[in-house]
Amino acid sequence: MQLPVGKISGEKLEAFFLQSIDYHIKSFHEILLGFEKVTLFDNIRNLVRSTDELINIPLELYDANECENFLKVSSDFSDAQNLQLIKSTCNILEIRFGTDVSQRFKDLFLMSFAINGAFSLQGTLKFLGELNLYNIENSIAYFQSRRIYLGTTLNLVSKISKGQKEFPYIDTINQILPGLEACLLNITTAYYNLVLNKCLPDFEMESNGKYLTGNYKYKHLENFFLEPERLSLIDQLELRQDLIGEIEMLETSYNKIFSFVEVANAMKSFQAAFKKYNIDELKVYKELNLFLVDIAVFVVDDYEIVLDKYEFNRINNKYKLLQLYLESDFYFDNLNSFAPFQKSENNYYSTVVLLQRFIYKTLTNKLLKNRSFQINSGFVFEDRVSEILKEKGFLLTEIVRIDRREFDVITIKDNKVYNFQCKNNFIDISTVSLNYNLIARNNNRLCRYYEKALLKEEEREYLIKKVTDIEEIKHFVVSRFPVISRNSRIINFNELDDWTLD
Template identity: 30%
Template sequence: MRTISGDEARALIESQLGTHGHGVFTVLAQYRRDDAVAAWHETIRAVEEFINLPRFGIADVRLRAWLCAIRLDGAFVSDPGPTWLAVRQALAPHLEPSVIARFTRIMLYAGAMGVAFAAHGQDARSATITLDTIGGAVDYFQSRRRHFVSLLYTMPHACSGSLVLQPYDALTVLLPQVEHSCIAITGFHHKLALLEALPDFSLEVDGIGAMASHDFETLDDHFLEPERASIHVMAELRGDQFTMPAMEPVDGRKIFSTAELRNGVKLIGAIYEAFGLKDSDFSAMGVLVVAFARYSRDDYYVEIEKDKFRSMLRAQNELDPAELETLLVNIPSDYATNTNAYQPFLDLGDRVVSNVNLLSRFLYSFKNVHLGSRRRFQIHAGFIFEDMVKRDLERMGFTVTNIKRINRKEFDVVATYDGVIFNIQCKNNWIDLSKIEAERKLFVRYNRSLTNYYSRALKKERGREHLLKQELGMDKVVHYVVSRFPVIGADAAVINYNQIERLRPAGRVGA
């Protein structure tokens, strides 16, 4: 074991990025493009259903709990029949047969892959590979779903061989590649950003791997991208401020459908209507997404001939068709680039293909871009973020005060615990996390400007802490900045929201 830093660490990281990027390309290059896209597309559908079914797909809470507790260990792999049959029988009254078939197929794969990983020294019950129960497998696949989609985007660029990737083989072939290379590529890009942002960054290196002195987590709970004010938070904390639109019926026996996509377009518009979203390009894009959904197959896949697709783009009058095609159709490129891709369509030459999930994901991202530049929304989202922090503090046992202003000095969130005042500045400054891979130097520069700004904010708060002491009659004040979007920094008083649990008082667990 030895410690490396600076140029030596950079050289190692860049070498590993090259190796893993080449590894992904080499594996994909064996397969025929169209077969690989179709097989992996089907696999992603099954995995997405596997994730969502125990969480949202059935209303029976006891059935969901029973499902999540089912073991997928060696005993299951040796004799899966009884469990497989029990699951099919339990789900039959609730879901259509094709959904159940895909769910049980992923269940079998998860058990087999967990045993295989363990046989190769990767414990299926470790912190990162949790394939020993259905509930654990749901968490596992949810943590890898972005990598799965990135592989799909990469296939038109990389797949040029003659082998046929069969749907029933796709997960077995590509999941080890996700574990070995895809996760590593994302991690090494983060390490490069840490290296450039932190003077004391180093790597502990041995013959097996490299352990970083610092880490950086970009995602929220359930591996979701951070947002200024997500649709779920708006519904929870501002549900009384918008009117739910009339929704069309959804087939409860399916997990995903075009009806659900159309309802999503309505819901996004209604929730953010107060900020003028319906008056923007979002309306035109929403109409287009609904039009694309008319070309769905099996209420999920969307496939449109290229000429027809372009005529649809030309038929609308709000957006430039060429710019629109760039927004909607992924340009074939390498895996690292595709980790931040949001275009809903893949270009397969004479046609473009997508699915209801990719269309919904794109529209949600498109909404964030258009709202992000609106000052009114920025201000409103700031207040929502303060309420999110207050909610979380109360869950952790803090007493949140009503203090907003003392002697014309404003405070974001002031809470107390065990005789100590917690003065928390809530910062909802947007950071484009895609720049970590795409334009790292720009990301590091903006990250540095934010951490400097947060440092000045803390200094300002410390200079007026006497106001809080006088108001609350307590002698001790601690100051924090909680950043909605994660930043890289060395100041322990700056806490990324996805690590807000660091504020939890010692000795308190749960809430």
């Protein structure tokens, strides 16, 4: 699609990116349409497993030194010295995890080397920013960032592909990633530009016909490309350990990267971490438990779950509260779905990774409706913000109430008071679709609320002065869910680690 030249904003920008979304959805459909669906499904399924393993291998290595050496291995197969490192790495993986894991790693790394060279020649790497596939560490970051798009593609294959074109597995990345980069990434980029355009009256973009850059940078994900949450399982486990106690986890095998036991442990972790909210009494929690018992007999190699259509229909009809498969072929539906099964011919496929994601999404979405959870998640968020500020050199005063008026996090640095309000207001900024007008309205409403909150704090800063005996006070809002604002006193939590005082 031809880029405009010069500056673009307002209605012209909106029209261009709506056209871009439509164009790239149709283009990706055309790409999938030409492939033979069974072969394509199997190849992408194997690719997804290989990337799942690559991402998780560092967590299964013996120590930090072994992990560091693993991450530094380059994907350059043309360098004789590095080729020896790759062979040595493959040998280690074979001894530790078996021949199949080692071979999948080798195939993935070889494909990564080839596509990285192609991306470099084509100029694609310029669009990827810090992402590339030069070594294992960078490849992990790249595939983690593309995980959702590979999963979406796998969801769509059996619904769209009708052609005869086939290719061997070793050519999968070469066949799929260019279209994924050119189409699916551009769809997401277009969506967020539409949101920015509606949120910021002065938003504009400038193009030289090859590159399009905007006058505002927005980061909607957190570290390791994770979506923001009101209260994550990790935060609860780390910051409320006193309420949880020891969790008796089932033992996993030392020589396997994945195990179905991890799915059971995920349920145990949720039950222990959120027992305060009686999560084990929820109907959906009980259904999940029974569902996992039902499918345990269909687990293959402790990673994959394979059901024929008769077994799947039986299980699907049994558990009405769980959406196990998405019938829709609409791109945005598939992008945003966390249904754990994908279909190919007469079989339905899932993995322990998809099941854990399904459990996580299902239970956290249910908890979001719990009023007690909403309130307590705010306190945990304050603790997380305090932890980060302390690491950045702010002195925590532990002042939470002055003359019966509550404050969140009051700190001191360089003989100045920095008063942080921690706002945990939910905004669904991670669901990419055509609802950009609604998201923009919600964003602007939140920003107005945050600006009023800042004014309110200014009006009562005399209370802080009275307690701290410090005259200079600065007020900030830290938003758990990233908002779009030009107000420098509104800090998105996913940028707090890098935030510095002006």
